[in-house]
Amino acid sequence: MYDYLVVGSGLFGAVFAHEAMQAGKTVLVLERRDHVGGNVYCETKDGIHIHKYGAHIFHTSYEDIWNYVNQFVKFNNFINSPVAYYQGHLYNLPFNMNTFRELWDIVTPAQAEAIIAVQRRSITGTPKNLEEQAISLVGTDIYMKLIKGYTEKQWGRSCSELPAFIIKRLPVRYTFDNNYFNDRYQGIPIGGYNKLIEALLAGVEVRTGVDYLKERALYRNVAKTIVYTGSIDEYFDYKLGQLEYRGLHFETERLEEVNHQGVAVVNYTERDVPYTRIIEHKHFESGTQPVTYITREYPAEWKRGEEAYYPVNSEQNQRLYQQYAILGRQEQNVIFGGRLAEYKYYDMDDVIKSALECVHKRL
Known part of the structure; x- marks a missing residue:
């Protein structure tokens, strides 16, 4: 019997698994997709690391979290400076003197x-x-x-x-500063996020292509404690109702160009343009390849069976989530953690911080 069965190999699951193993615990990780890493997973084509599930830019003001991730992979000095496209004009983001x-x-x-x-x-x-x-x-x-x-x-x-x-607040800067984040530390893992996940899961037993909820009977008793990072309403078979999520659809295209848009992220703010942004992946790592890859990101209504990307933050959904959270606390030997299990938008540093706090409480 394992000490921990971790369901999901995104940042929360990978950090929990790593720390538990370092403490001498036995761990099995199950991943529904055919790869580890959750939404930070990258595909590599023509030497370019493509953020398969949307742009992920690591930023934090927690020095301890910055030091923690740098144990596993070094980060470059990428600064997120997106621009917005509206009716043929480009505007710097966040809102600052260049925008004005x-x-x-x-x-x-x-x-x-x-x-x-x-x-x-x-x-x-x-x-x-x-x-x-x-x-x-x-x-x-x-x-x-x-x-x-x-x-x-x-x-x-x-x-x-x-x-x-x-929208509790919107950043407005009366300076000529295009750095999107205020955090002290920022960057992209050199070589892509896969290197971070692979280092975290080194030595941990991982099984991909396994849907825990469909094979729950098989895995229910293989560990003393289950760490569940999937959707909490799905875990309980939607018995109280379905939480709302937003979906995303990605279209990635290879272009015979060295440089397509000159920046990693361009937001398209017109309602009539169906996608919200175009990501040019090579700019995350200052790539010099003779070709480039861009991804158009389309928001979408979410349906069961699809990937749930972020919760619909309404009072009704929060009330329903709180009911599921009560059920979760009643589950014996089950830990619910991460973006979907906590029905919460998490930045990457907060996911890691939450996972570290969770596992250290248990050890």
């Missing part, structure tokens, strides 16, 4: 602050939905050109129908 200069042909922070202050006044009282919340934070121009269409594609519904709390 392009929008309004102004040059000083005071000019930008004045314009935004006037536009914010169109919203009075407590914002009732996402649209009003966004305008109250950044004004109408930024909202209409750079937020509205992108957000409606992402969530599959009008901004006026989305709850205000989804």
Whole structure:
């Protein structure tokens, strides 16, 4: 009998498995897909590491987490500086003086602050939905050109129908700084994320192509404790109802070009453009290959049996999740952890931090 059966080989599962093994525990990892790594998995073509399930850029302000991942693989100095495309114009992200200069042909922070202050006044009282919340934070121009269409594609519904709390705050910088993240540490693993996952799972028994929920009877008693990282409602066979998720569809194309868009990520913020962004993977690692690969990312309604990418953050879904969480706490010798099991959007550093805290409580 194993000490731990870990269901899922994404960051939470891989970190938990590694730490448990280092502590002398026996571990078996089951992975439904035909590869390990969850959504950080990369495919390599023409020497380019393609982020198969969307762009993943590691960033953190936790020095201990940065040191932790650097044990396994070195990171490059990639800085995420995406741009937004709207009706033939490019705007720097996050919203900063470069964005405002392009929008309004102004040059000083005071000019930008004045314009935004006037536009914010169109919203009075407590914002009732996402649209009003966004305008109250950044004004109408930024909202209409750079937020509205992108957000409606992402969530599959009008901004006026989305709850205000989804956008609690929006970063606005009155400096010429295109670094998307404020975190102190940032980069991409040199050689791709597979190197990180492979190092974490080195020496751990892993079985891919195994759907634990379909083979639960076979694996139920092979370990003293189960670490489950899949969807919590699916674990309980949707007995209380189905949580909502958003899906994603990716179209990857090989181009006979050295450099297609000049940046790793371009967001397409018009509602009529069906994809939300185009990723050019070679720029994550400053590639010099004679060809390039781009991926168009399309948001999609999620259906059972498809990959669930992120939760639909509504009050109704949170209430349902809390009911499932109660059931989860009643399960004997089962740990629920990670993005899907906790029905929570996690940055990668927070997933790793959560996994470390979880496993160290148990050891």
